Amino acid sequence: MRFAFLTLLSLLLLALSLVYGAVEIPPESVWQTIVAPGEADAVWRLIVLESRLPMALASFVSGAALAVAGLLLQTTFQNPLAGPSILGVSSGASMGVAVVMLFGAGAIVSGAAQYLSIIGGAIAGAAAVMLLLIFFSSILKSSAMLLIAGIMIGYLTSSVISLLNYFAPSDDVKSFVVWGLGSFAGVGVRELPVFLGILVPFTAASILFAKPLNALLLGERYASNMGYSVPALRTWLLGVSGVLTAIVTAFCGPIGFIGLVVPHIARMLFRTSNHFTLIPATMLTGGLVTLLCNLLTVFPGKSGVLPVNAITPLIGVPVIIYILVNRRKLKYFN
């Protein structure tokens, strides 16, 4: 029921994403470009099918991926306030991208080689932060302490990024800064197959972990008593969430708040912590919320497009504040 409702809402938002944009195209013409692309206006066809559609798909899939990454981190670290951006995973990926964009890109020719090296940089950066987090989580038993360590890692990577910016050629800095604002426009028709080819299977694979994730809700001692090797399980879960975060970050920039907030919205909507329901619910909700954020970026109309990272906090912060204030009332928190 709730799944059907969310799917319907996602389709509606998808339709709206095709209709609204910087260029005004009447809805009936949008419809025509979809059902009969041959007869439609060539420019409009280009805008609708090769710009708006990939962007909407990219935002939906990015949202699903980031939200699932956040859910995996929250359960793995037994910490409801964990998320790829707050634990520094996104900034780790950014740091990897910064190294490639500011110092590597000049040497590498543009095209496929360039964006593959950006993906590689993002994955390496995210992996480095994940390793640090695994290390800290073995010494810091308190989840609040781990969060603080994650925030510190985030600051550290930001400082490395600033240093890289300082010494980099100014043209590269500008493109890096624009990338850092977050946008789903970077995923065009050309990039879409690689983007979806990696994200869709990895996001879907998270459902394979539903059973052990449920065991992890009881903590590490119970999980290992139920037959799991907790260190191995944790490495898998962090690996999957690291890849999801790195890929989205490489293409769209470090997108904040989605990974932190969406699992909570999903838990509230579906009133459960059971991962067999929660994982698909988080995917769908993540896609929906991010599609909405993406739609809001075209709000100024002709005058331009807002950065995604200007929108996500507007949705994310009120939800987090609501959760913090009401944490005694929210069942899944205790």
Next chain:
Amino acid sequence: MREEPTTPALEGADLSIGYGEKIIASGLSIRIYPGDVASLLGPNGVGKSTLIKTLTGELEAVEGIVYVFGKDVESYSRKELSRLLAIVTTDSVLAGGLTVEELVGLGRQPHTGFFGRMGDDDRKATEEAMRRVGIIHKREAYVAELSDGERQKAMIAKALAQETAIIVLDEPFSYLDVAARIEILSLLKEIAAGGKAILFSSHDVSQALRMASKAILFTPSGELISGTPARLIAERRLPLLFPRRNVVFSEEAKDFIAAETGSELSSVKACNVNECPVQPHTPDR
């Protein structure tokens, strides 16, 4: 009292326990038989939790061997062990958003396939566990809505649903009031009567001495002394737990009391380790 089975369900033989280089206690031997409700008593910091973790295979013994039904615990796979031994802890859990039935059903995980699909057997075992523990009326309730006592019952039901021969509880009474403690101890006795071996650690000396079939004292000197509560009291072993002048053991209250209050209870024989001569101890099996 009861016939002694030949093989202990859980046995620690000449264990040295600790973390890596740091040895907390050594030369520890312990045996828990099917039907036992054994309580591990000892002051804070003596290593009760470390011993429990070593016996459950969560922590490797620095020296010595832990046997589960006569076989080295290390020789079992995780999966095999999860079907023989269940733990109950008071670790805080994030399971508030599960229903009681879902939580208890987690105990079936070692028995179900990759996707954890519950068959008829699994559902029956889950329901039976909730019924025995007396939590079945709350099956639809969220874990977050339970009282501390109910939550502990649900965790015990989860252990029952796991259908293991051994249940080890690490400080199961930490957050419970006396009534809930007594209720859970009675429940553990009932479960043990069905042939399971139960070991729990506790700070509640008096309830443990009244209700457990066996007490294991972990003294600050790093020794384990085990026997029936009655015998350990008669042999005046209890004062060894707290060798202090101002803390005495009252045999009537079956509890430790402050030394000055001992004289107020006329008929009470209350003494600490220095004043009462220790009686010779017959080693337990």
